[in-house]
Amino acid sequence: xxxxxxxxxxxxxxxxxxxxxxxxxxxxxxxxxxxxxxxxxxxxxxxxxxxxxxxxxxxxxxxxxxxxxxxxxxxxxxxxxxxxxxxxxxxxxxxxxxxxxxxxxxxxxxxxxxxxxxxxxxxxxxxxxxxxxxxxxxxxxxxxxxxxxxxxxxxxxxxxxxxxxxxxxxxxxxxxxxxxxxxxxxxxxxxxxxxxxxxxxxxxxxxxxxxxxxxxxxxxxxxxxxxxxxxxxxxxxxxxxxxxxxxx
Amino acid sequence: xxxxxxxxxxxxxxxxxxxxxxxxxxxxxxxxxxxxxxxxxxxxxxxxxxxxxxxxxxxxxxxxxxxxxxxxxxxxxxxxxxxxxxxxxxxxxxxxxxxxx
Amino acid sequence: xxxxxxxxxxxxxxxxxxxxxxxxxxxxxxxxxxxxxxxxxxxxxxxxxxxxxxxxxxxxxxxxxxxxxxxxxxxxxxxxxxxxxxxxxxxxxxxxxxxxxxxxxxxxxxxxxxxxxxxxxxxxxxxxxxxxxxxxxxxxxxxxxxxxxxxxxxxxxxxxxxxxxxxxxxxxxxxxxxxxxxxxxxxxxxxxxxxxx
Numbered sequence: 001x002x003x004x005x006x007x008x009x010x011x012x013x014x015x016x017x018x019x020x021x022x023x024x025x026x027x028x029x030x031x032x033x034x035x036x037x038x039x040x041x042x043x044x045x046x047x048x049x050x051x052x053x054x055x056x057x058x059x060x061x062x063x064x065x066x067x068x069x070x071x072x073x074x075x076x077x078x079x080x081x082x083x084x085x086x087x088x089x090x091x092x093x094x095x096x097x098x099x100x101x102x103x104x105x106x107x108x109x110x111x112x113x114x115x116x117x118x119x120x121x122x123x124x125x126x127x128x129x130x131x132x133x134x135x136x137x138x139x140x141x142x143x144x145x146x147x148x149x150x151x152x153x154x155x156x157x158x159x160x161x162x163x164x165x166x167x168x169x170x171x172x173x174x175x176x177x178x179x180x181x182x183x184x185x186x187x188x189x190x191x192x193x194x195x196x197x198x199x200x201x202x203x204x205x206x207x208x209x210x211x212x213x214x215x216x217x218x219x220x221x222x223x224x225x226x227x228x229x230x231x232x233x234x235x236x237x238x239x240x241x242x243x244x245x246x247x248x
Numbered sequence: 249x250x251x252x253x254x255x256x257x258x259x260x261x262x263x264x265x266x267x268x269x270x271x272x273x274x275x276x277x278x279x280x281x282x283x284x285x286x287x288x289x290x291x292x293x294x295x296x297x298x299x300x301x302x303x304x305x306x307x308x309x310x311x312x313x314x315x316x317x318x319x320x321x322x323x324x325x326x327x328x329x330x331x332x333x334x335x336x337x338x339x340x341x342x343x344x345x346x347x348x349x
Numbered sequence: 350x351x352x353x354x355x356x357x358x359x360x361x362x363x364x365x366x367x368x369x370x371x372x373x374x375x376x377x378x379x380x381x382x383x384x385x386x387x388x389x390x391x392x393x394x395x396x397x398x399x400x401x402x403x404x405x406x407x408x409x410x411x412x413x414x415x416x417x418x419x420x421x422x423x424x425x426x427x428x429x430x431x432x433x434x435x436x437x438x439x440x441x442x443x444x445x446x447x448x449x450x451x452x453x454x455x456x457x458x459x460x461x462x463x464x465x466x467x468x469x470x471x472x473x474x475x476x477x478x479x480x481x482x483x484x485x486x487x488x489x490x491x492x493x494x495x496x497x498x499x500x501x502x503x504x505x506x507x508x509x510x511x512x513x514x515x516x517x518x519x520x521x522x523x524x525x526x527x528x529x530x531x532x533x534x535x536x537x538x539x540x541x542x543x544x545x546x
Binding site for chain 2: 040095216217221239
């Protein structure tokens with residue numbers, strides 16, 4: 001495991017949504033990572049002031065490249081810089097990838113239930129991409145389900161890619177739109193509640209491995225509902241993004 | 249935040265105060281410990297609860313890194329970085345079990 | 350120092366020669382939380398001064414508000430480098446609380462609901478230098494900022510201004526509090542940049 005701060009090069013930036021951007025970084029010496037891990041990014045101002053934030057790795061690329069998807073937080077200190085100012089060719093200081101707890105092990109055959117609150121979908125997407133649900137030559141057979149709670153279709157990440165991957169019987173994606181539903185869908189936007197959750201997820205009898213990621217309130221509430229519904233607590237892994245989807 | 253609203257989450261609930269979990273401490277701790285401490289199982293010296301350090305409560309933006317027991321909220325670990333030094337207080341953990349690599 | 354990120358300046362901050370060394374002006378009021386925010390109702394709130402001989406002086410919320418109130422405007426300096434100028438507070442001066450207290454101790458430990466502690470020499474709490482503050486900017490102090498009441502010692506780094514304060518213990522010897530026992534300076538004078546041991 002690489003330790004300490006290392007300089008990464010920004011290879012590519014692309015807009016993910018109106019307020020989020022994906023950065024592809026090259027981290028010399030990196031030889032892959034585990035799906036679900038994150039990096040710490042450190043920015044240094046000319047006067048020496050530093051700010052550090054954590055971002056989950058979105059990608060499942062081999063070798064020394066990885067991708068982060070960063071949402072711009074309204075009163076953010078780091079995210080506006082990453083979303084608006086960083087350009088290909090720039091350098092960023094990165095620590096990691098780290099985090100051995102909130103990771104999916106591709107060798108685990110158990111079914112996986114992913115539950116994302118907003119930008120919490122990022123590490124879960126790394127897991128989906130690692131699985132390669134559609135055409136993985138490694139032939140991972142674990143069924144994956146993703147429940148993605150998101151404000152509106154416009155704020156959802158990876159929409160086209162998820163639509164594509166969900167053609168496979170190994171991936172089912174359920175969206176819960178909390179503020180604005182897709183036009184013409186006839187769906188009423190609503191916040192996620194326990195009945196909706198339990199309806200969409202793998203049953204207890206499948207003994208799924210859960211990965212829940214999002215704001216602290218989302219993660220803890222959802223985890224409570226699962227436990228109350230009889231899912232074993234030791235099959236639930238969580239990653240909290242704090243009060244508003246991350247430290248601003 | 250986008251899509252994070254859930255039914256029943258009371259914003260005044262002290263349990264839902266925006267704390268992070270031990271995953272957030274992985275980076276800082278990787279510079280002090282060999283191996284990933286967040287998967288290590290620790291025992292709270294205060295209440296005896298055991299669990300992976302990744303499940304501890306991490307309070308952000310404080311004067312140092314703090315991990316608290318998710319059960320009794322007492323301090324498990326404190327880490328302060330200052331002028332090139334790191335001070336680590338592990339008194340709140342009565343043992344840590346790590347897997348050999 | 351790490352590589353500089355071109356165009357990054359952090360939150361709107363100004364380097365001002367009127368500030369202590371290493372400090373930057375902020376327009377916001379950052380909340381640094383070290384634990385769950387205690388929720389203490391005024392009806393259950395108490396403030397206690399315990400002397401080195403075990404004498405106890407205690408005030409409940411009504412008694413506390415009935416004491417002489419001071420309105421003060423001060424600059425505050427956080428060790429994490431932000432400073433905020435001209436912050437206004439209402440509270441009870443420690444001098445007022447000490448009118449009825451007899452002590453020969455030179456040191457104190459402030460302790461809070463939730464378990465936080467910080468040590469301050471008694472001399473630095475008296476002489477118009479410290480308050481138990483319950484209003485900020487004309488409004489009741491919010492729990493996130495230490496309400497119902499916090500210690501306010503503006504001439505020292507702001508970690509000494511213990512949020513959710515519940516009492517002062519008088520000590521014959523200086524003892525390190527929560528952060529002082531883990532790397533932070535025992536005294537904490539921003540003008541001498543006494544941040545760490």
